[in-house]
Amino acid sequence: MRVGLFVTCLVDMMRPRIGFATLKLLEDAGCEVVVPQTQTCCGQPAYNSGDRAGARSLAEKLLAEFEDCDYVVAPSGSCAGMVRTHYADLVADDPALARRMAALSAKTYELTDFLVNVAKFEHIPGNYAGHPINLTYHDACAGLRELGVKTQPRALLAQLPGVTLSEMPGAEECCGFGGAFSVKFGEISAAIAEKKCDSIRATGAAAVVSGDLGCLLNIEGKLRRMGDEATRVLHIAEALTEFAGES
Amino acid sequence: MEIRSMHFKARAGQKLTDVVLQQNLKKGKSKFVDMRAQAIVEIDDFEATRVAAKVLRDRTLDNLDLWLEQFERQATARGASVLWAKDGAEICQLTIDIARRHGVTKATKSKSMLSEEAGLNQALEAAGIQPVETDLGEYILQINGNEPPSHIIAPVFHKSKEEISALFARIHRRPALTDIQALTREAREILRPHFLDAGMGISGGNFLIAETGSVALVTNEGNGRMVTTLPKVHVVITGIEKVIATLEDLSTLMRLLPRSATGQSISNYFSVLTGVKQPGESDGPEHLYFILVDSGRADMVGGDFAEMLRCIRCGACMNHCPVYQSVGGHAYGWVYPGPMGSILTPLFTGLENSLDLPQAATLCNQCGVVCPVKIPLPDLLRKLREQQMERRLRPLVERLALKAWAWLAQHPRLYALGAKLGVRYLKWLAHDGARNDRIRVLGLAPEWTLGRDFPAPEGKTFRELYTSYAARKENP
Numbered sequence: 094m095r096v097g098l099f100v101t102c103l104v105d106m107m108r109p110r111i112g113f114a115t116l117k118l119l120e121d122a123g124c125e126v127v128v129p130q131t132q133t134c135c136g137q138p139a140y141n142s143g144d145r146a147g148a149r150s151l152a153e154k155l156l157a158e159f160e161d162c163d164y165v166v167a168p169s170g171s172c173a174g175m176v177r178t179h180y181a182d183l184v185a186d187d188p189a190l191a192r193r194m195a196a197l198s199a200k201t202y203e204l205t206d207f208l209v210n211v212a213k214f215e216h217i218p219g220n221y222a223g224h225p226i227n228l229t230y231h232d233a234c235a236g237l238r239e240l241g242v243k244t245q246p247r248a249l250l251a252q253l254p255g256v257t258l259s260e261m262p263g264a265e266e267c268c269g270f271g272g273a274f275s276v277k278f279g280e281i282s283a284a285i286a287e288k289k290c291d292s293i294r295a296t297g298a299a300a301v302v303s304g305d306l307g308c309l310l311n312i313e314g315k316l317r318r319m320g321d322e323a324t325r326v327l328h329i330a331e332a333l334t335e336f337a338g339e340s
Numbered sequence: 341m342e343i344r345s346m347h348f349k350a351r352a353g354q355k356l357t358d359v360v361l362q363q364n365l366k367k368g369k370s371k372f373v374d375m376r377a378q379a380i381v382e383i384d385d386f387e388a389t390r391v392a393a394k395v396l397r398d399r400t401l402d403n404l405d406l407w408l409e410q411f412e413r414q415a416t417a418r419g420a421s422v423l424w425a426k427d428g429a430e431i432c433q434l435t436i437d438i439a440r441r442h443g444v445t446k447a448t449k450s451k452s453m454l455s456e457e458a459g460l461n462q463a464l465e466a467a468g469i470q471p472v473e474t475d476l477g478e479y480i481l482q483i484n485g486n487e488p489p490s491h492i493i494a495p496v497f498h499k500s501k502e503e504i505s506a507l508f509a510r511i512h513r514r515p516a517l518t519d520i521q522a523l524t525r526e527a528r529e530i531l532r533p534h535f536l537d538a539g540m541g542i543s544g545g546n547f548l549i550a551e552t553g554s555v556a557l558v559t560n561e562g563n564g565r566m567v568t569t570l571p572k573v574h575v576v577i578t579g580i581e582k583v584i585a586t587l588e589d590l591s592t593l594m595r596l597l598p599r600s601a602t603g604q605s606i607s608n609y610f611s612v613l614t615g616v617k618q619p620g621e622s623d624g625p626e627h628l629y630f631i632l633v634d635s636g637r638a639d640m641v642g643g644d645f646a647e648m649l650r651c652i653r654c655g656a657c658m659n660h661c662p663v664y665q666s667v668g669g670h671a672y673g674w675v676y677p678g679p680m681g682s683i684l685t686p687l688f689t690g691l692e693n694s695l696d697l698p699q700a701a702t703l704c705n706q707c708g709v710v711c712p713v714k715i716p717l718p719d720l721l722r723k724l725r726e727q728q729m730e731r732r733l734r735p736l737v738e739r740l741a742l743k744a745w746a747w748l749a750q751h752p753r754l755y756a757l758g759a760k761l762g763v764r765y766l767k768w769l770a771h772d773g774a775r776n777d778r779i780r781v782l783g784l785a786p787e788w789t790l791g792r793d794f795p796a797p798e799g800k801t802f803r804e805l806y807t808s809y810a811a812r813k814e815n816p
Binding site: 112136144150235266267269280284311318 | 349352353356662663666667699700701702703704705706708709722724725726727728729730734738742743745746748749750752755759762763778785786787788789790791792793794795797798800801802803805806807809810
């Protein structure tokens with residue numbers, strides 16, 4: 094199956110290695126992966142800021158880039174959620190376009206949801222030889238509440254013999270990122286992040302893992318400012334490739 | 341009530357460092373959230389009950405005028421008078437007129453958010469009528485100079501026992517007590533004579549039932565019953581959107597309201613009040629008035645924000661909101677805090693009077709998934725943001741930045757160049773000799789680095805790296 098990788102703007106700029114880890118997981122799962130070179134952003138920043146016209150133009154751009162793929166996969170519940178749950182609303186006034194958009198939405202997946210429920214990826218290849226590691230998982234809001242991503246990343250982590258998971262209290266609570274919220278209301282955002290970081294640290298896990306880079310940058314930034322240099326902050330794609338070992 | 345929602349951000353900043361508030365929020369949150377979670381599993385199919393509640397609320401709201409007329413007919417047939425108020429000023433005037441008609445100089449009050457909207461206590465005082473709040477929380481606020489509530493269910497959520505003890509000692513002129521039960525007993529002793537000699541009782545209304553002309557009251561203190569049955573005049577002040585069709589509908593909503601609000605299967609008191617005292621009946625008011633209030637609600641019917649009218653004021657949205665739980669209710673600056681307040685305040689008081697509120701949300705949708713009547717709160721906040729954009733109510737810099745970014749994202753080659761240069765700049769900013777993995781002060785987005793670091797980018801974009809990766813793959 095031909096899978097279009099939507100890298101997301103944040104991964105493109107901040108953490109390319111998440112993009113490559115995603116690419117590896119999709120290829121290991123047997124997908125033919127294409128990466129349209131003109132892709133930029135799903136338009137969520139515009140949509141959430143009240144700029145529907147800007148969001149719509151980017152939705153139409155993404156449609157043109159990925160329409161011919163069997164599936165579209167993003168290493169982000171937030172971006173996949175934007176395509177899946179909000180794109181149709183943006184073009185509701187154009188029935189023909191809305192039909193095409195609905196088809197795109199239906200075949201767009203967050204990475205772990207795709208690996209578990211579409212690719213049925215049951216054996217992550219690898220020969221991890223490092224120390225056993227204890228992780229904790231933060232359920233990013235959009236993935237959890239827009240797409241139902243909850244058991245999928247945990248099922249994938251459970252395939253890795255070296256990994257144990259210590260659940261934090263309030264794993265489903267927001268980390269305080271909220272896109273532009275984090276720079277418009279920096280103090281409130283950081284205060285929410287602090288509670289999340291306290292919960293993470295209470296588990297004693299060596300690393301916190303999540304499916305959205307926005308949350309991870311927020312959490313990492315807060316942990317470091319709190320003086321925690323030890324807790325690693327990893328995207329689920331990084332965790333799944335690193336703790337599988339070489340394949 | 342005075343609208344102070346323009347100052348959300350400044351007030352929020354103060355609230356973040358308010359030690360008492362922060363302790364109370366922490367305690368209160370786990371109580372509200374955990375108790376709700378335990379209570380909703382008592383219902384076989386909570387989700388289906390939410391759907392049923394949404395459907396029955398929409399049924400009356402879709403034909404609100406007809407259901408209100410039916411309510412008026414039924415209530416009138418049972419001896420009540422139904423009056424209509426278009427705004428807060430009319431609420432105050434109608435209430436004062438009723439008091440004067442019956443020679444009332446003192447009115448006991450059970451909780452009514454509409455009277456908070458209208459600033460009714462101040463209006464009654466100015467007219468020479470003494471209002472006495474009898475809900476314990478509301479009473480505490482009243483004797484503290486008519487302080488506004490910070491939560492719709494728990495109005496003194498922000499106060500410590502010690503503050504209340506000192507307040508009671510000062511106002512009641514009694515020795516300071518430390519035990520909560522003793523403090524409550526003291527309030528009861530003070531309130532009891534008021535219950536007995538007030539000429540009028542004022543209450544809110546959780547629901548209006550069209551088929552019987554009744555009002556349903558959900559309370560946890562006995563005060564609601566005393567306010568509505570002891571005085572010879574009872575005035576119900578509530579919003580026009582509170583009407584539901586039948587008692588059957590009421591039973592469905594009552595499965596959700598106490599569980600969503602306080603995690604109770606049923607509130608301590610639940611009253612359905614119908615008509616005036618009939619011959620042979622031992623209690624009830626001789627005169628019953630309904631003041632049904634528009635104050636911006638009618639304009640919402642059939643519009644972009646119609647779904648907000650379903651709200652049954654349970655407070656679950658604020659109990660689960662990361663922002664409310666960080667800053668408390670007073671930061672929001674008007675009657676309703678949290679997600680529901682961030683929607684209602686702009687709609688009722690004007691978008692231009694509450695510019696921060698629609699923006700002050702992470703859109704995490706914790707509120708939406710706990711709302712017992714399935715109001716898509718984040719979608720409504722986003723619609724308000726769209727209106728802010730259309731009306732140019734956001735700062736010019738923000739609007740220009742969005743436009744510039746959206747334009748750039750439409751032009752992939754320029755976008756790629758911008759991203760390439762941007763990440764190099766950020767990487768350079770992170771260069772401080774020892775660690776190169778974080779930015780301590782980010783001039784581009786200074787708010788981010790007020791309370792946390794900004795992790796540095798790797799230094800090259802995925803696009804750049806993938807181009808060389810793909811080339812290597814082609815020609816290994």
